[in-house]
Amino acid sequence: MILDIINKKRLGKELTYKELDTIFNGYLNGDVLDYQMASLLMAICINGMSDEEIFALTKIFIDSGDILDFSSVDGIKVDKHSTGGIGDKTTLVIAPIVASLGVPVIKMSGRGLGYTGGTIDKLESIPGYRVNLKDKEIIHQVKDIGIVITGQTACLVPMDKAIYALRDVTATVSSIPLIASSIMSKKIASGADKILIDVKVGKGALLKTKEDAKKLSELMVKIGEFYQKEVRTIISDMNTPLGRAIGNGLEVKEAISVLKGEEKSNPFVDLCYDLASEMVSMGKNISKKDAYNQVLQSIKDGSAYNKFLELVSYQKGDINGIKISQKKLDILAPSSGIVKRIDALEIGKLSLALGAGKETLNDKIDYSVGVYLHKLVGDKVKEGDVLATLYMGNKKVDVNYDKIFTIDM
Numbered sequence: 001m002i003l004d005i006i007n008k009k010r011l012g013k014e015l016t017y018k019e020l021d022t023i024f025n026g027y028l029n030g031d032v033l034d035y036q037m038a039s040l041l042m043a044i045c046i047n048g049m050s051d052e053e054i055f056a057l058t059k060i061f062i063d064s065g066d067i068l069d070f071s072s073v074d075g076i077k078v079d080k081h082s083t084g085g086i087g088d089k090t091t092l093v094i095a096p097i098v099a100s101l102g103v104p105v106i107k108m109s110g111r112g113l114g115y116t117g118g119t120i121d122k123l124e125s126i127p128g129y130r131v132n133l134k135d136k137e138i139i140h141q142v143k144d145i146g147i148v149i150t151g152q153t154a155c156l157v158p159m160d161k162a163i164y165a166l167r168d169v170t171a172t173v174s175s176i177p178l179i180a181s182s183i184m185s186k187k188i189a190s191g192a193d194k195i196l197i198d199v200k201v202g203k204g205a206l207l208k209t210k211e212d213a214k215k216l217s218e219l220m221v222k223i224g225e226f227y228q229k230e231v232r233t234i235i236s237d238m239n240t241p242l243g244r245a246i247g248n249g250l251e252v253k254e255a256i257s258v259l260k261g262e263e264k265s266n267p268f269v270d271l272c273y274d275l276a277s278e279m280v281s282m283g284k285n286i287s288k289k290d291a292y293n294q295v296l297q298s299i300k301d302g303s304a305y306n307k308f309l310e311l312v313s314y315q316k317g318d319i320n321g322i323k324i325s326q327k328k329l330d331i332l333a334p335s336s337g338i339v340k341r342i343d344a345l346e347i348g349k350l351s352l353a354l355g356a357g358k359e360t361l362n363d364k365i366d367y368s369v370g371v372y373l374h375k376l377v378g379d380k381v382k383e384g385d386v387l388a389t390l391y392m393g394n395k396k397v398d399v400n401y402d403k404i405f406t407i408d409m
C-alpha cells in the first residue's frame with residue numbers, strides 16, 4: 001500500500017486525501033520509515049501537487065496537533081510569518097508597533113534554520129526572556145498588554161516538525177506545495193483571524209526566483225480562502241541581508257534603534273513599516289495609507305518602543321543585560337566606489353561560523369557574536385572605510401571578504 005502511494009506520486013498522479021492521510025500519519029506514528037517518506041517528498045518535489053492535494057495535506061498537518069482558540073481575545077488577531085532570511089528581525093519591530101496601535105498580536109515564532117536566524121533565538125539573547133509560555137499565559141498576557149511573542153508549543157502541528165526535519169536533510173525544503181502546507185498549517189492552527197506572509201526571494205532565501213515567490217504567494221492565498229481566512233502577502237528581497245545587524249544580540253539592538261526612530265529609511269526600516277501597515281490595515285479594516293500614518297506616529301510618539309519594553313518586562317527579560325562580544329574585527333574597503341552587492345548567503349555563512357547559529361543539533365548559540373554592516377548597498381565608500389565589524393566569540397573564522405562585498409568604481 002505505502003509503495004503504491006509512493007509509486008503513484010512518482011508517476012505524477014494525484015493522491016487522494018485517504019492516501020495522503022495514510023502515508024503522512026503513518027510516518028508520524030512510526031509505521032512509515034524515513035526513507036519511504038523521503039522518497040515520497042522527493043516525488044512531490046519533482047512532480048508537484050494539485051490544489052486539492054495541497055488543501056488535503058494542509059488539513060492533515062493541522063489535524064496532527066492542537067488548534068489554538070483565541071476567540072476570547074477581543075479584536076482581529078493578525079499573524080505574520082516570514083519564509084526566512086538573513087538578518088530578518090522584522091517581528092521584533094512590527095509586533096510592538098501593531099500592538100501599540102490596538103491590534104492584538106499573538107506571535108508564535110520559530111528558531112533558526114540553516115543560515116537563517118529565528119526570532120526565538122534572537123529573543124533569547126535578552127537574559128531572562130521567557131519563550132515557552134503556556135496557552136493560558138498567552139491568553140492572559142494578550143488580554144493584559146495586547147502582545148505576546150513566544151515559541152511554538154510542542155502540540156502545534158507536530159507533523160510539520162517531523163516532516164520539516166526530514167526535508168531539511170533530503171533537499172526537499174524548497175518544494176512550493178510543501179512550503180505552503182507547512183506555513184499555512186501553523187498559521188491556521190495558531191488561531192489567527194488574518195494572516196500576512198512575507199515571502200522572501202533571492203540568494204539568501206529558500207525561493208530564488210520571483211516567479212516561484214509569486215506561485216507560493218498565490219497558493220497561500222488560496223489555502224487561506226479554503227479556510228475563510230484573509231491572507232495577504234508581500235514579496236521582499238533577500239539577495240542582501242536585511243538591515244545592518246546579523247547575529248542575535250546585535251539584531252535585538254538594531255530592532256530597538258528602529259523602534260526608537262533612530263534609523264533613517266533603509267530597506268529594513270521600509271519593510272518593517274510596510275509589513276506593520278499591512279497588519280494594521282487588516283486588523284482595523286482601514287486603508288494601508290491610513291495605517292501607514294498611524295505606524296509612523298507610533299514610532300514618533302514612542303508608543304511602539306514603550307510597547308516593546310512592556311513586552312520584554314512582562315516576559316521577564318532584561319534588555320540592559322544583552323551582551324555583545326568585545327572582540328571585534330573591522331572589515332575595510334579595499335577600494336573606493338559604491339557598494340554594489342552584499343551577499344546575503346555569504347553573510348549568513350559567516351555569522352553561522354562565528355557561532356550565531358547552530359551547525360549541528362548539539363551546538364550552543366553564542367548570542368554575543370555577529371556582523372554589523374556600517375555600509376549598505378548603494379553607499380559611497382573610500383578605500384580603508386570600515387565596511388563591517390565582526391563581533392567574534394571563541395570560534396576561528398576564515399572569511400573571504402571579496403565574496404561578501406562587491407564595490408564598483
Ligand code: URA
Nearest residue numbers: 083084178179182183
Ligand atoms: N517556513 C516554514 O515554516 N516552512 C517551510 O517549509 C518553509 C519556511
